[in-house]
Amino acid sequence: MCGCLHREVFTGATLSPAEGKKRVPASEEAGYSTARCVAFAVARVFRPGDFTAMQSRGDRLMKSIVVVGAQWGDEGKGKVVDYLAGSFDYIARCAGGHNAGHTVIYDGNRFVLQLIPCGILRPGKHAVIGSGVVVDPVALAAELDTLAKSGIDVTGRLHLSNRAHLIFPYHRQMEKAAEAARGAWKIGTTSRGIGPAYEDKMARHGIRVGDLLNPARFREKLERVIAEKDAVCRATYGVPLDTAGMAEQYLELGERLRPLISDVSVLINHALDAGRSVLFEGAQGTMLDIDFGTYPYVTSSNAISGGVCTGLGVGPTRIDAVAGVTKAYTTRVGSGPFPTEMPDLEATEVRDRGKEYGAVTGRPRRCGWLDLVVLQYAIRINGISSLVVTKLDVFDTQKEIQVCIGYHYKGTPLREMPAAAEDLAEVTPEYATLPGWQSVTYGVQDAAKLPRLAVAYLKFISDFLGVEVGMISTGPDRDATIVCAATQLATWI
Ligand code: IMP
Numbered sequence: 001m002c003g004c005l006h007r008e009v010f011t012g013a014t015l016s017p018a019e020g021k022k023r024v025p026a027s028e029e030a031g032y033s034t035a036r037c038v039a040f041a042v043a044r045v046f047r048p049g050d051f052t053a054m055q056s057r058g059d060r061l062m063k064s065i066v067v068v069g070a071q072w073g074d075e076g077k078g079k080v081v082d083y084l085a086g087s088f089d090y091i092a093r094c095a096g097g098h099n100a101g102h103t104v105i106y107d108g109n110r111f112v113l114q115l116i117p118c119g120i121l122r123p124g125k126h127a128v129i130g131s132g133v134v135v136d137p138v139a140l141a142a143e144l145d146t147l148a149k150s151g152i153d154v155t156g157r158l159h160l161s162n163r164a165h166l167i168f169p170y171h172r173q174m175e176k177a178a179e180a181a182r183g184a185w186k187i188g189t190t191s192r193g194i195g196p197a198y199e200d201k202m203a204r205h206g207i208r209v210g211d212l213l214n215p216a217r218f219r220e221k222l223e224r225v226i227a228e229k230d231a232v233c234r235a236t237y238g239v240p241l242d243t244a245g246m247a248e249q250y251l252e253l254g255e256r257l258r259p260l261i262s263d264v265s266v267l268i269n270h271a272l273d274a275g276r277s278v279l280f281e282g283a284q285g286t287m288l289d290i291d292f293g294t295y296p297y298v299t300s301s302n303a304i305s306g307g308v309c310t311g312l313g314v315g316p317t318r319i320d321a322v323a324g325v326t327k328a329y330t331t332r333v334g335s336g337p338f339p340t341e342m343p344d345l346e347a348t349e350v351r352d353r354g355k356e357y358g359a360v361t362g363r364p365r366r367c368g369w370l371d372l373v374v375l376q377y378a379i380r381i382n383g384i385s386s387l388v389v390t391k392l393d394v395f396d397t398q399k400e401i402q403v404c405i406g407y408h409y410k411g412t413p414l415r416e417m418p419a420a421a422e423d424l425a426e427v428t429p430e431y432a433t434l435p436g437w438q439s440v441t442y443g444v445q446d447a448a449k450l451p452r453l454a455v456a457y458l459k460f461i462s463d464f465l466g467v468e469v470g471m472i473s474t475g476p477d478r479d480a481t482i483v484c485a486a487t488q489l490a491t492w493i
Contacts, residue, residue, distance in 0.1 A: 063492060064272060064277065064279075064318055065084070065088075065277075065278075065280065065319075065321050065322070065492055066319060066321070066323070067080055067280065067323045067388075068282035068285070068303070068304060068324055068378075069283075069303065069325055070285065070286055070325060070374070070375055070382070070387070071286065071287060071326055071330050071331070071332075071371075071374060071375075072284075072330070072331065072332035072333070072338075073100075073284040073303070074285070075285060075326055075390060076325060076327065076388075077102060077281065077325050078113065079473060080388050080390065080471065080473065081117070081279065082106070082478060083471075084279055084323075085118060085122045085279060086493075087277070087492060088119070088278060089125065089271065089278065090125070090126045090128060090268060090276060091117040091120075091126070091127050091128070091278075091279045091281055092129075092264070092279070092312055093117045093129055093130060093133055093280075093311075094133065094281075094282070094283075094307045094308045094310075095302055095303055096284055096303065097115065097133060097135065097139075097167060097192060097197070098114035098115050098140075098143075099190040099192045099284070099299065100115075100283040100284060100360070101113075101358065101360035102283075103359050105477055105478070106478040111146075111150070115133070116129070116143050117281045120154055120157065121152065126157050126159065127157060127158050127159070128159045128264050128267065128312070129158075129161060129164060129264070130164065130264055130313070131161040131162075131264070131265070131311060131312065131313065132164075132301060132311020132312065133161070133164050133283075134164065134166070134167050134193075135160070135164045135166055135167060136166070136192065136193065137250060137253040137254070137257060138253065139167075140257065144158075154260075155259075158260050159260060159264050159267055160257060161209060161261075161263070161264040161312075162210030162213070162262060164209045165197055165201045165206040165207070165209075166206070166207050166208065166250070167192070167193045167194070167197040168197075168250075169246060170229050170233070170241050171193030172191060172192065172196075173233070173242065174193075174229070174233060174237075175191060175192075175193050175195055176191060177233070177236070177237035177239065178195075178196075178237075187334060187335055187336075188334030188336075190334075190360055191361075194299060194301075197300075198290075198301060199300070207225065210261065212251065212253070212254025212258075213254060213261060215251050218247070218254070219251075222246070222247055222250075226241060229241050264312065264313070265312060268313070268314055269313070269314065269318070272318055280305075282303060282304075282307070282308075283301075284299050286303060286304055286377070286378040286381055289302055289303040292304055292381050294336045294337055295419075297335050297421055304381050304382050305319070305322045305381075305384075321385045321386065321492075322382050322383050322386075323384065323386045323388055323470065324378055324388070324467075326370070326375055326388070327354075327370075328390070328392045328395055328457070329350060329367065329368065329391070330367070330369065330370055331354075331366060331367050331368070332365065332366050333358050334363075337425035338366055338368055339368075339407065339424065339429045340369040340370070340371045340402075340429050341366055341368040342367050342368050347366065350394060351367050353397070354391055354394040370404065371404040372404055372461065372464050372465060373406060373407055373414075373417065373429075374404075375465055377416075377417040379467055386467065386470035387462070388469075388472070388473065389458060389461065389471075389472050389473070390472075390473035391473065392458075392473065393440075393441045393442040393480075395454075396437070396438070396439065397436075399435075399436050400433055400434070400435060401433070401434045401457060402434075403432050403433075405430055405431065405432050407428065407429060408430060409423060409427050414427060432460070434453075434456065435456075437452070437454040437457070439451045441454050442480070443475045443477070443479075443480045444474045444480070445474070445479060445480065445481065446482065447484055468484070468488060469484060469487070470487040470489025470490065471483050471487075471489055
């Protein structure tokens with residue numbers, strides 16, 4: 001990435017959130033002025049897509065950005081998406097299900113959204129649930145109730161893909177049985193039925209949201225699936241399938257969801273054609289991706305940026321940039337290798353300071369040092385062009401900070417992330433030790449007010465990875481955010 005851009009992040013020339021929120025002339029509403037476009041075209045490699053967009057929409061460039069987790073999930077994407085959502089028209093989710101937990105805090109209210117994109121909390125914004133998401137309609141209805149209680153009206157703003165697959169209670173039942181059968185090899189799933197729902201999708205006997213709209217077809221499909229599942233469940237786990245009242249309950253929920261259901265690929269593509277901006281909200285994180293994560297200790301969907309194309313029906317040429325979200329340290333929940341995991345005592349301190357307990361399951365998260373090998377890998381797999389560093393304040397009292405800068409495997413330095421989880425479990429991390437800043441960054445909104453050593457920490461990360469740090473989060477509140485001046489990310493706001 002452009003060296004001068006990420007170097008400038010730390011020169012003290014910053015854009016405060018207040019400045020970032022300033023209204024811009026109509027011609028810049030999409031985030032780029034003509035002048036900026038020319039500057040960008042010169043500063044980075046000029047892309048034909050930019051030219052087409054400029055020609056067809058006068059001086060407005062479409063703006064479509066992906067926000068992905070660069071670690072094992074829980075990086076704070078909820079807050080980041082909520083912050084950025086103010087500058088986008090559509091916020092769309094492409095993968096995962098209600099295993100995700102996106103926490104957003106504003107005006108003293110705390111929202112944990114699991115299925116509905118955080119953009120829904122911003123008045124007037126459209127939130128989209130794509131075909132790559134697996135939907136438990138009971139969970140979705142509960143989330144709608146919670147939003148309604150808080151006075152958030154989703155009418156005409158929430159859109160659910162007719163191609164998204166449904167999660168049924170038998171998926172949860174089969175997941176629990178499968179996890180129990182795995183014994184010591186269990187994955188440590190969220191027990192939401194996510195994996196079995198994706199298994200059915202790939203095995204081509206899934207039932208989709210659109211099926212709810214045709215009761216006769218839905219009943220016929222469900223009967224067929226239930227007969228098969230019951231036989232498998234009895235033979236494999238020795239328990240019958242509990243399906244009493246299920247069809248009626250789902251059809252009722254289908255009627256409630258009917259106004260939300262549509263072909264969202266059409267919706268998003270038309271929005272982009274009309275010059276509207278779209279923020280793609282990732283769920284989980286790169287290292288939990290089914291193909292590129294620490295398989296088999298992963299979730300069952302594509303959590304990487306590529307998931308946007310398959311999970312929303314949006315072509316890769318329509319995506320402008322990718323922001324990768326990382327904590328200032330690392331966490332993971334569930335089983336699986338974690339090279340930089342801290343010893344118990346240190347992990348407990350970080351867990352308590354960072355309130356590292358699962359937003360969905362309440363499980364304590366495993367804590368470790370920042371792993372730049374993981375981030376390097378995430379940058380490559382996702383095409384990350386800007387990093388967002390969250391939870392910087394958790395290190396405010398830390399005397400020394402370790403950062404993993406390489407792995408050794410059986411005495412030899414490793415150049416790439418090993419494919420096998422068993423090999424990753426055996427690597428020895430190589431650390432750089434950086435001095436802690438031991439002063440307050442909590443709530444800081446201006447990069448110029450960050451302690452010198454905190455800036456040095458961020459600069460170390462940016463220089464090592466060769467990617468700008470475009471945004472820093474210094475606390476859970478919406479306003480505890482720094483948008484770094486002269487970065488690519490600053491132009492999206
Ligand atoms: P599943 O997605 O419930 O199948 O769980 C598979 C693995 O992904 C487990 O280790 C979970 O803890 C992890 N996981 C799933 N969703 C999240 C998330 O939103 N944050 C962090 N970890 C997650």
